[in-house]
Amino acid sequence: MLVLTRKLNETIKIGDEIEVTVLAVNGDQIKLGIQAPKSVDIHRQEIYEEIRNENKSASQITLHAIDMLKQLPKKK
Structure with missing residues (x-):
C-alpha cells in the first residue's frame, strides 16, 4: 500500500x-x-462490497436455475 x-x-x-x-x-x-x-466505477468500500455480494448471489441463483432446467425431462 x-x-x-x-x-x-x-x-x-x-x-x-x-x-x-x-x-x-x-x-x-x-x-x-x-x-x-x-x-471507471468509483464506490465507497462498503457499497462496493454490497454490489459484489449482490452479483455473487445473482450468479448463484442463475447457476441453480440452469441446473434445474437441465434436470427437466426433454421433449421428444
Whole structure:
C-alpha cells in the first residue's frame, strides 16, 4: 500500500486520467474529489462490497436455475 500525505486542495494523480483532490478536512473526516473517466466505477468500500455480494448471489441463483432446467425431462 502506498501511503501519501496531502494538504487541503492538494491532488494525487493515478495514471493519466484519474485525480484525487483533498477538498475539505473537518475533524477526523476528509472530503475527497475524484475526477475520472465515466468508464471507471468509483464506490465507497462498503457499497462496493454490497454490489459484489449482490452479483455473487445473482450468479448463484442463475447457476441453480440452469441446473434445474437441465434436470427437466426433454421433449421428444
